[in-house]
Structures are given as C-alpha cells and as structure tokens.
Amino acid sequence: MRGAIVALLLFMWMPFILFKPYIGVLLWDWISHMNPHKQSYGFATTFPFLDFVAAMTLGGLILSKDKKNLPGHPVVVAMLLYLLWAVFTTIAGFEPGYSSEKLTYLMKVMLFAFVTVMVMKSPNRLRAFVLVMVTSLAFIGIKGGLFTVLSGGSGRVQGAGGMMEDNNQLAMAMAMLVPMAFYYVQHPPHRHLKWPIMGVALAIMVSVVGTQSRGGFVALAGVLGMMLMKSKYKFKLMAVMIPVLVGGYFLVPDSWKNRIESTGSATEDSSFLGRVVMWKFSSNVADDNPIEGGGFNVFYVRRAQEVYMPPGHTPRAPHSVYFEVLAEHGYVGLTLFMTMLFTAWYAGSSNAKRFRQFDETRWVGDLSAAAQLGLVGYAIGGLTVNIAAFDLFYHYMAVIAMCTVVGEQILTRASTSTQGGVKVALSKKWSPPKPTNVGTRAAPPASMKW
Structure with missing residues (x-):
C-alpha cells in the first residue's frame, strides 16, 4: 500500500511536467534527496522514478516557451x-x-x-x-x-x-x-x-x-x-x-x-x-x-x-x-x-x-x-x-x-521601478549617522526605517 501511494503521488504529477518543467525539477529534487520510494515496499523500491521524471522534465524543457x-x-x-x-x-x-x-x-x-x-x-x-x-x-x-x-x-x-x-x-x-x-x-x-x-x-x-x-x-x-x-x-x-x-x-x-x-x-x-x-x-x-x-x-x-x-x-x-x-x-x-x-x-x-x-x-x-x-x-x-x-x-x-x-x-527590478516617474530607492535598515561636526547631531532622513 505504501509503494502504491508513493507511485500515485509521483505519476499524478508527470503529465504536468511537459507543460511546467519546474514541477519536474521539484519532483526530481524530492526523489533525489528523500528517496521516498526507498521508504516503501514492493515494486516501488526498484522502479526508476528518477529516470522517468528526468526524461519528462527534459521533454518539458524542450516544449516550454520560457527562456532557456x-x-x-x-x-x-x-x-x-x-x-x-x-x-x-x-x-x-x-x-x-x-x-x-x-x-x-x-x-x-x-x-x-x-x-x-x-x-x-x-x-x-x-x-x-x-x-x-x-x-x-x-x-x-x-x-x-x-x-x-x-x-x-x-x-x-x-x-x-x-x-x-x-x-x-x-x-x-x-x-x-x-x-x-x-x-x-x-x-x-x-x-x-x-x-x-x-x-x-x-x-x-x-x-x-x-x-x-x-x-x-x-x-x-x-x-x-x-x-x-x-x-x-x-x-x-x-x-x-x-x-x-x-x-x-x-x-x-x-x-x-x-x-x-x-x-x-x-x-x-x-x-x-x-x-x-x-x-x-x-x-x-x-x-x-x-x-x-x-x-x-x-x-x-x-x-x-x-x-x-x-x-x-x-x-x-x-x-x-x-x-x-x-x-x-x-x-x-x-x-x-x-x-x-x-x-x-x-x-x-x-x-x-x-x-x-x-x-x-x-x-x-x-x-x-x-x-x-x-x-x-x-x-x-x-x-x-x-x-x-x-x-x-x-x-x-x-x-x-x-x-x-x-x-x-x-x-x-527595484532600482528601475518607478512611482510617478520617480525611481524607488532600495531600502536598508537604518543605522545612526555619523556626526559631521563635533557637538552637532545629524537627523536621520524621514524616508529611512527606524
């Protein structure tokens, strides 16, 4: 039963891999690191799931219109x-x-x-x-x-x-x-x-x-x-x-x-x-x-x-x-x-x-x-x-x-985005500014985060 469940989880996603190769990468990722089929019994322990997923992912990579x-x-x-x-x-x-x-x-x-x-x-x-x-x-x-x-x-x-x-x-x-x-x-x-x-x-x-x-x-x-x-x-x-x-x-x-x-x-x-x-x-x-x-x-x-x-x-x-x-x-x-x-x-x-x-x-x-x-x-x-x-x-x-x-x-993206034609600055955590002159204290800009 455990082997059947693992096989079902893997096979049910394979048709989607041809249209979304990143799903194949994630399945490949899961099988490579966890070996879920090795945690089961029966035919699933020796079935080459990884080879099937790899082949489907490469096929999806060829069919995909995304930049590759x-x-x-x-x-x-x-x-x-x-x-x-x-x-x-x-x-x-x-x-x-x-x-x-x-x-x-x-x-x-x-x-x-x-x-x-x-x-x-x-x-x-x-x-x-x-x-x-x-x-x-x-x-x-x-x-x-x-x-x-x-x-x-x-x-x-x-x-x-x-x-x-x-x-x-x-x-x-x-x-x-x-x-x-x-x-x-x-x-x-x-x-x-x-x-x-x-x-x-x-x-x-x-x-x-x-x-x-x-x-x-x-x-x-x-x-x-x-x-x-x-x-x-x-x-x-x-x-x-x-x-x-x-x-x-x-x-x-x-x-x-x-x-x-x-x-x-x-x-x-x-x-x-x-x-x-x-x-x-x-x-x-x-x-x-x-x-x-x-x-x-x-x-x-x-x-x-x-x-x-x-x-x-x-x-x-x-x-x-x-x-x-x-x-x-x-x-x-x-x-x-x-x-x-x-x-x-x-x-x-x-x-x-x-x-x-x-x-x-x-x-x-x-x-x-x-x-x-x-x-x-x-x-x-x-x-x-x-x-x-x-x-x-x-x-x-x-x-x-x-x-x-x-x-x-x-x-x-952050440096080129605009709001009303004005570039949006990247946000940093605020740190106290160094004084420019002895005895004077510079105020932090209002746009900075406290």
Missing part, C-alpha cells in the same frame, strides 16, 4: 570544465568500460544541477527548490535523530539510499544540512515555525552523532565552528552548544566514544593506516599519470592495484575526496575540482556581502551564506570520506549560482 539559457556564472563554468575533464579521463583511463558507470552517475548529477539553474531562476522557484530539498533531507535527519535518542546512541543510523548509501554519506549530508536548517530559523515559512525548526536542527545534529561516522562528526564540528565564528550571537550559541555537547558526550555509549576518540590516535587506528596506504596508492597513480590520472574507479582496477599498490596491503576505498580525485583525474583534475570548490565558496561569500545590505535581498544573502557553510562541511568531511560525486555538493553550488541570478533580478 544556462547563465555564464563562474560556478557553472567551473562545473562544466570539471565535467568535460572527467569525460576525457574516463576515455584515457585504465579501463574506460569500468569507469563509465561512475561517469554516467556524475553526468546525471550535473545535468540536474544545470537544468535547475536554467529553470528555477525566479525568487519563488528558488525558494520552492530549497524548501523541497531541505524538507526532504530533514525528514531523514528527524528519523535519525529520534532513533539515536530512543536507542541511547547504541544503535547506528545507516544509509537512506541514493546519494546517502551508507552511514558516512548520510552523516555528510546531515552535517551539510545544518546551516540550511538554521537559515530557516532566520527565515521561517511562518513565524510560529521558528522554534519547531530549531528542534529539527538539533535532531539533524543528533543524527550525525548517531551515524557513528568520524568523517561526519569532523564535518559537523567544522560547520558549527564556522557558524560560531560568523554569528553575531557567539555567547548565546556557546551557552546552548556547550551544555548540549557535554551532556551528549556522557549519554552516548562507550563504543561511540572509543570510535570517535580513535580519530586522534592515528598510529593505533588500523582504519586510518589503511587510508594512508590508499592515499599513497593515489599519489603513485597520479605521479605516473599526472595529466589524465587513472579514470573513475581506478582503485578497483586489478592492473592498477598490481602496479601502484604498496606491497603487503589490501586495496580498499580511498576515504578522501581529494585523493579520490587525484587518482581518478590526475593533478589537472584535482586543480579543476579545487577551482570549482573555491569558486563556489567565493561566490557564496560575495553574494552574502552584497545582498544582505538590502531588505529586499537579505534572504538571498543569508541563503548564499548557508550554502557556503554547507560547502565547509563538505570540504572538511571530504578529508576522510570519498564523495567526489556527492549530489548535495553540486546542488549547493547550483543554489549559489541561482542566488546570484535571483539577487541581481531583484536589485535590477
């Missing part, structure tokens, strides 16, 4: 360059046939990001896209947080399917989601939802702890630390965070403490030593193939293992996004990947500085800042988790690009 252009945003350009390089390294890699599956996955992820940037270029559509994404992921975070509390931390929160296949990937997604949850604390859909959303944010953080993922825990610590640095209410946040963290530490079982504490004892942690071996393997591959690398999934190619694997060790996953990219795409690919990451970081920071100063675009600036903080979690957690093709990373970059486009639209 991919903005030349630096983030979009960086993503295209990285994708083209990945195609080249797959062709030139050790075993192109073995690498093609991961390339196909990355192309689907980036296709969704590009289509989203093309279609969702209005304030309401951007809000809808982010709300569906955050709500879908928050559903998984609430489930994980409640499970962790009810089990006293003794049970592990496992993967939720899709891009969150295992506990490490789920922990990374939840750590990246925390800034977005706090964005909705600042800009709740309704004023009465502010405190419930705060509870959701806490549940998401608890779900990261419940995964027992060391990479996710480090990513969460990095995100919270950066949020604390950027916040205007540092002491209030510390007054809340410190008791929660200390109390939580004494409540979790010893197995969780031992696992997290082993992060700092690298010489005694066999898991960490195994990762160092794979990092050496990645360096060996890149040193011999500095331009093209070994192609996707080179870690599992027997010929590469025989040549580049340090003797006496068993091959395994790289457990680092940076060494993953280095081995698969060479030093050129790693440079393009880091360029993509830093371009998105800089664009998010620029958006936040520019759009936060106006009332009309403050929400755009705060959204860009939240996406930027999510990238912090990805960059830090990526040190120990191999998630170079992680969906949420590319979706956050798409959000930053859309924020730039939408923010520019709002500013242009």
